[in-house]
Amino acid sequence: MFRVDCSRLRFLVIDDNGYMRRIIRTLLHGFGTREVFEAEDGAAGLEAFATHLPDVVITDWSMPVFDGIELTKMIRQPDTSPNPFVPIIMVTGYAERNRVFEARDAGVSEMLVKPISAKSLYQRIAKVVLNPRPFIRTENYFGPDRRHLVKADQYKTRGAASNFINSSIGSP
Amino acid sequence: MTRAPQANDYAGDGTVEQDFGDTRVFHLGGTLRAKAAVRSADAGGVDDLSVAAADAAMKDLSGDFQNWMGDEVNRLIAAFEVFSDSPPNKRDIGPLFRAAHDIRGQAAVFGYPIASEIAGSLSKLLDKIEPDYLPLQLIAHHVDSVKAIYRNNIRDYANPVATQIIHNLRRAIDRVVEARQKAMAEEMKFRRTI
Numbered sequence: 001m002f003r004v005d006c007s008r009l010r011f012l013v014i015d016d017n018g019y020m021r022r023i024i025r026t027l028l029h030g031f032g033t034r035e036v037f038e039a040e041d042g043a044a045g046l047e048a049f050a051t052h053l054p055d056v057v058i059t060d061w062s063m064p065v066f067d068g069i070e071l072t073k074m075i076r077q078p079d080t081s082p083n084p085f086v087p088i089i090m091v092t093g094y095a096e097r098n099r100v101f102e103a104r105d106a107g108v109s110e111m112l113v114k115p116i117s118a119k120s121l122y123q124r125i126a127k128v129v130l131n132p133r134p135f136i137r138t139e140n141y142f143g144p145d146r147r148h149l150v151k152a153d154q155y156k157t158r159g160a161a162s163n164f165i166n167s168s169i170g171s172p
Numbered sequence: 173m174t175r176a177p178q179a180n181d182y183a184g185d186g187t188v189e190q191d192f193g194d195t196r197v198f199h200l201g202g203t204l205r206a207k208a209a210v211r212s213a214d215a216g217g218v219d220d221l222s223v224a225a226a227d228a229a230m231k232d233l234s235g236d237f238q239n240w241m242g243d244e245v246n247r248l249i250a251a252f253e254v255f256s257d258s259p260p261n262k263r264d265i266g267p268l269f270r271a272a273h274d275i276r277g278q279a280a281v282f283g284y285p286i287a288s289e290i291a292g293s294l295s296k297l298l299d300k301i302e303p304d305y306l307p308l309q310l311i312a313h314h315v316d317s318v319k320a321i322y323r324n325n326i327r328d329y330a331n332p333v334a335t336q337i338i339h340n341l342r343r344a345i346d347r348v349v350e351a352r353q354k355a356m357a358e359e360m361k362f363r364r365t366i
Binding site for chain 2: 001002003004005006008009016017019020022023026027028029030031032055056062064085087092093114115116118119121122123126128129130132134135136137138139145
């Protein structure tokens with residue numbers, strides 16, 4: 001069994017609410033993290049992301065200027081982002097099903113519904129560090145596999161299906 | 173001719189890329205895991221000591237929570253005043269929604285779960301109804317309720333006044349949403365006939 005030593009990780013926290021940033025920072029320092037950077041909106045967050053190259057991004061959804069969803073889409077640009085694979089944990093008050101799907105389709109790694117607790121935040125960090133999902137790149141999507149429970153064998157099956165289609169219609 | 177999925181070491185960090193033609197799969201190389209994973213006897217991979225330390229840090233911070241909650245409530249009141257004082261065609265719902273949404277998310281951490289629930293109800297109202305049709309009176313009830321909960325320091329669901337406030341607000345919102353949906357359906361029906 002493994003645990004995460006947060007003192008070895010660098011975090012970027014993006015939230016327009018100063019109190020929320022303070023709470024998340026306090027929890028991260030409690031976990032032993034030394035390097036926590038902050039930004040108060042999506043635009044500043046994107047700049048801080050390029051400057052500090054964090055290991056994990058924790059962002060709010062609802063923010064002025066541009067929000068957590070738009071920020072995630074910018075970070076998940078495989079050809080221009082400094083690290084399109086970075087784990088993104090979205091902290092939000094939205095728990096509705098359609099909102100969860102929207103976040104998933106933008107490329108969010110994990111959702112954390114408020115009110116947050118030390119344990120729930122630690123669990124999300126542990127998940128993205130210890131068991132990261134493979135990333136998928138298609139014409140319309142780049143991000144963590146949107147299916148949470150895919151075994152390695154299923155990627156082989158997916159390959160077999162792709163091969164069959166290619167052999168039937170001819171490879172380019 | 174069959175094309176086998178290609179696997180190669182992407183970016184030289186152990187990340188393996190498989191190419192299936194229209195889809196590529198990247199199996200991450202475990203850079204973060206190598207950087208921060210340590211063996212542990214804790215069941216489920218949760219580091220109890222780290223969580224306990226973070227809980228203790230939050231407890232130290234909690235002395236400020238009542239003042240922070242006061243600031244958030246004042247922000248909500250101010251946002252509502254600006255909203256209600258603006259001409260209907262110039263109302264910006266953003267600051268009011270964000271103030272309510274923040275209380276919804278944080279008030280429970282600050283020790284005011286009932287205020288969180290009322291603010292959640294207000295967020296839903298602001299999210300579901302178009303700005304032109306928002307009932308100001310109902311918004312005012314929500315803002316006043318959050319204010320009353322905070323000023324009377326009501327933190328417990330067992331408080332009968334709080335329970336009654338939540339119940340009444342929920343019923344009122346459901347009625348407004350239902351009436352609006354009915355009006356929209358009638359409007360659609362009317363448009364189809366002309």
